Amino acid sequence: MKKLTQENAPIYEALVEMQNMRLVPFDVPGHKRGRGNPELTALLGEKCMNLDVNSMKCLDNLCHPVSVIRDAEKLAAEAFGAAHAFLMVGGTTSAVQSMILTVAAKGDKIILPRNVHRSVMGAMVLCGAIPVYVDPDCDDELGIALGMSREAVEKAIRANPDAKAVLVNNPTYYGICSDIKAIVDMAHKAGMMCIADEAHGTHFYFCDGLPSGAMEAGADMAAVSMHKSGGSLTQSSILLIGNAAEEGYVRQIINLTQTTSASYLLLASLDISRRNLALRGQRTFDKVRELAEYARGEVNDIGDYYAYGRELINGDSVYDFDVTKLVVNTLKTGLAGIEVYSLLRDEYDIQTEFGDLGNVLAYISIGDRVRDVERLIGALAEVRRRFGKGSAAGLMKQVYIDPVVEVSPQDAFYAECESLPIEQTAGHTCSEFVMCYPPGIPILAPGERITPQVLDYIRYAKDKGCSMTGPEDPEIRRLNVIKTVRGAH
Amino acid sequence: MELWFSERHTPNVKLSIRVDKQLFSGKSDFQRIDVFDSPEFGRFLVLDGYMMLTEKDEFIYHEMITHVPMAVHPDVKNVLVIGGGDGGAVRELVRYDDIERIDLVDIDRMVTEVCLRYLPFTACGLNDSRVHTYFEDGLRFVRTKKNEYDLIIVDSTDPFGPGEGLFTREFYGNCYVALRDDGIMVNQHESPFYGEDALACQRAHKRIVESFPVSRVYQAHIPTYPSGHWLFGFASKKYHPLKDLNEARWNARKLACRYYTTTLHKGAFYIPAYVEELLSNVEHAD
Numbered sequence: 001m002k003k004l005t006q007e008n009a010p011i012y013e014a015l016v017e018m019q020n021m022r023l024v025p026f027d028v029p030g031h032k033r034g035r036g037n038p039e040l041t042a043l044l045g046e047k048c049m050n051l052d053v054n055s056m057k058c059l060d061n062l063c064h065p066v067s068v069i070r071d072a073e074k075l076a077a078e079a080f081g082a083a084h085a086f087l088m089v090g091g092t093t094s095a096v097q098s099m100i101l102t103v104a105a106k107g108d109k110i111i112l113p114r115n116v117h118r119s120v121m122g123a124m125v126l127c128g129a130i131p132v133y134v135d136p137d138c139d140d141e142l143g144i145a146l147g148m149s150r151e152a153v154e155k156a157i158r159a160n161p162d163a164k165a166v167l168v169n170n171p172t173y174y175g176i177c178s179d180i181k182a183i184v185d186m187a188h189k190a191g192m193m194c195i196a197d198e199a200h201g202t203h204f205y206f207c208d209g210l211p212s213g214a215m216e217a218g219a220d221m222a223a224v225s226m227h228k229s230g231g232s233l234t235q236s237s238i239l240l241i242g243n244a245a246e247e248g249y250v251r252q253i254i255n256l257t258q259t260t261s262a263s264y265l266l267l268a269s270l271d272i273s274r275r276n277l278a279l280r281g282q283r284t285f286d287k288v289r290e291l292a293e294y295a296r297g298e299v300n301d302i303g304d305y306y307a308y309g310r311e312l313i314n315g316d317s318v319y320d321f322d323v324t325k326l327v328v329n330t331l332k333t334g335l336a337g338i339e340v341y342s343l344l345r346d347e348y349d350i351q352t353e354f355g356d357l358g359n360v361l362a363y364i365s366i367g368d369r370v371r372d373v374e375r376l377i378g379a380l381a382e383v384r385r386r387f388g389k390g391s392a393a394g395l396m397k398q399v400y401i402d403p404v405v406e407v408s409p410q411d412a413f414y415a416e417c418e419s420l421p422i423e424q425t426a427g428h429t430c431s432e433f434v435m436c437y438p439p440g441i442p443i444l445a446p447g448e449r450i451t452p453q454v455l456d457y458i459r460y461a462k463d464k465g466c467s468m469t470g471p472e473d474p475e476i477r478r479l480n481v482i483k484t485v486r487g488a489h
Numbered sequence: 490m491e492l493w494f495s496e497r498h499t500p501n502v503k504l505s506i507r508v509d510k511q512l513f514s515g516k517s518d519f520q521r522i523d524v525f526d527s528p529e530f531g532r533f534l535v536l537d538g539y540m541m542l543t544e545k546d547e548f549i550y551h552e553m554i555t556h557v558p559m560a561v562h563p564d565v566k567n568v569l570v571i572g573g574g575d576g577g578a579v580r581e582l583v584r585y586d587d588i589e590r591i592d593l594v595d596i597d598r599m600v601t602e603v604c605l606r607y608l609p610f611t612a613c614g615l616n617d618s619r620v621h622t623y624f625e626d627g628l629r630f631v632r633t634k635k636n637e638y639d640l641i642i643v644d645s646t647d648p649f650g651p652g653e654g655l656f657t658r659e660f661y662g663n664c665y666v667a668l669r670d671d672g673i674m675v676n677q678h679e680s681p682f683y684g685e686d687a688l689a690c691q692r693a694h695k696r697i698v699e700s701f702p703v704s705r706v707y708q709a710h711i712p713t714y715p716s717g718h719w720l721f722g723f724a725s726k727k728y729h730p731l732k733d734l735n736e737a738r739w740n741a742r743k744l745a746c747r748y749y750t751t752t753l754h755k756g757a758f759y760i761p762a763y764v765e766e767l768l769s770n771v772e773h774a775d
Binding site: 347348374377379386 | 632657
């Protein structure tokens with residue numbers, strides 16, 4: 001058999017071969033290469049519908065890969081420097097959840113920063129793990145949470161020697177990295193696993209001059225969002241593991257919740273994107289880096305905006321910074337980040353990734369063109385000229401609210417609860433999630449005490465036009481709080 | 490030999506011109522550039538498959554994009570031309586002795602190089618000492634300027650390629666800042682006739698109305714452009730295109746034109762009912 005190299009894309013190649021065989025489909029999907037759904041075919045194109053096929057002998061099966069998917073996973077593992085790579089079709093959410101479900105069972109502790117993605121908390125509701133939060137450092141001027149300092153992690157490990165794992169955001173949504181190598185070493189020394197949410201770090205593995213990837217740092221598992229910086233289709237992702245994690249066990253965990261009808265559009269997109277990254281990643285991301293640095297300089301020249309970069313690095317809680325992230329602090333213009341985000345979209349037809357209270361994030365990637373970046377810069381200048389108030393008076397900054405965990409997320413989620421008008425909930429224990437989306441980081445998670453400070457924050461964020469999600473009441477006028485805990489942990 | 494150049498005006502309509510021979514074909518960083526000779530329209534320039542100008546009818550476009558604002562503004566000294574690397578608008582501008590400086594900004598150096606070589610009838614003004622040429626993104630160039638120009642001419646391609654940024658609100662806003670307090674901006678405004686063009690035309694108008702206190706549209710008949718019916722935008726901070734037209738002053742200049750007259754100037758602002766409706770629909774939106 002021919003030796004596989006990074007030039008190969010086994011799933012893609014198998015799909016091409018399958019099409020050449022001109023099989024007569026008497027299997028699912030029922031649209032039968034699009035013929036049964038002409039409107040959808042008109043929308044997506046025949047080529048796309050032709051590739052929307054089911055597992056079959058020549059295409060392997062994601063639940064139990066033995067041929068082309070297995071090969072594609074091997075190549076992905078090699079490209080990322082991992083012991084094994086799992087192709088995922090349920091978003092990076094499924095990859096993150098599989099990590100949590102692998103390392104923790106009911107009652108097990110996980111050490112993690114509070115600014116984790118909602119998928120982490122969701123997995124804890126599923127498995128009954130208990131979060132131990134590490135206070136992140138905060139940048140008060142910018143109003144963003146930074147990474148975890150080594151000392152804070154050390155302290156958490158010492159206080160919770162029975163914890164099973166430490167979770168690291170590598171990087172945060174804002175591009176900020178903790179000292180992952182040091183955290184991996186501390187965790188391993190204490191007999192804990194180290195797992196990384198690398199939803200925003202796929203490109204780290206393919207470009208020198210960017211922060212280090214979790215696998216390289218020795219982490220045990222990492223969830224990488226190929227569909228973010230990697231260029232694959234939305235919802236496709238990869239879960240990486242190191243030597244300490246057991247491949248067969250992780251596969252079992254994944255199969256608990258993963259579909260048995262994985263989309264070959266997603267799988268092929270992962271395969272082709274991995275090939276692109278492995279063959280051309282350095283060149284591609286050198287360009288992305290250059291474009292982002294150019295934009296940063298130009299945005300900073302407008303005045304009042306602050307597009308931050310590597311100057312934030314402090315050797316600890318900002319151990320490294322991903323320069324491809326164009327995060328712009330807007331407070332000095334007198335506008336909240338979310339307001340600039342809305343103005344860019346409504347007035348200038350520019351969709352950015354997210355706006356929070358003080359910042360707006362423009363995602364710069366392999367698909368960007370200089371002329372689009374010029375539009376963004378021109379529009380930011382116009383937003384400041386037309387809408388800027390020239391002073392940050394009256395604007396609230398994101399502050400870190402130290403969460404008080406009263407019961408485990410699982411116990412809280414399943415507890416008997418009552419719905420209260422939000423203004424009456426201070427002092428109660430929340431039984432649901434409240435988050436701004438994006439970035440999708442919970443303001444409240446099940447099991448946390450509701451404080452007046454949290455309520456102020458929710459009110460202000462709602463006023464400024466943040467999209468709030470999570471609670472049963474979509475308007476967030478009421479919140480569910482715990483009445484009594486059914487079966488304490 | 491039957492050799493025809495065809496341009497698709499809509500998915501269901503095309504215009505074909507018999508070609509005598511192809512003189513140039515090349516690909517720049519931004520677009521494909523072709524030059525042909527034809528029996529009917531003479532030499533013509535094509536960008537990404539779209540006809541930009543022909544020897545036979547380019548005078549209409551270039552006279553109309555230049556002389557209309559020049560007959561309104563009493564004292565134009567500094568002009569910025571964005572796009573227009575073919576030099577046609579500049580050729581008309583250098584006929585005015587009192588203009589002191591013309592900045593020409595086009596993103597694509599190769600277009601100008603090709604025009605200098607193959608289209609001397611439009612590029613002939615580019616060597617005038619008052620003309621300063623910059624090959625860079627127009628949006629970027631104008632962003633750095635404040636209170637500098639009396640007239641900005643936006644001589645762009647269609648909004649579906651490299652010219653896209655020149656149809657945006659941020660661009661018009663940046664132009665507003667770059668103009669002096671009595672400055673005028675004139676732009677290539679697409680055609681109101683076919684569906685997709687009409688939408689682009691409407692969107693551009695909406696954004697200009699939002700950016701300038703005075704915003705009017707005028708028309709010309711350009712045989713090789715889709716539908717032949719073409720619009721220009723006249724946006725200004727102060728001057729009205731008709732009330733501030735000074736016919737005597739302009740006619741005293743004795744500039745010979747083949748399309749533009751001050752009488753036609755007035756007529757050009759009287760646009761068909763369906764176009765008025767198309768534009769007024771977005772004038773008071775929000």
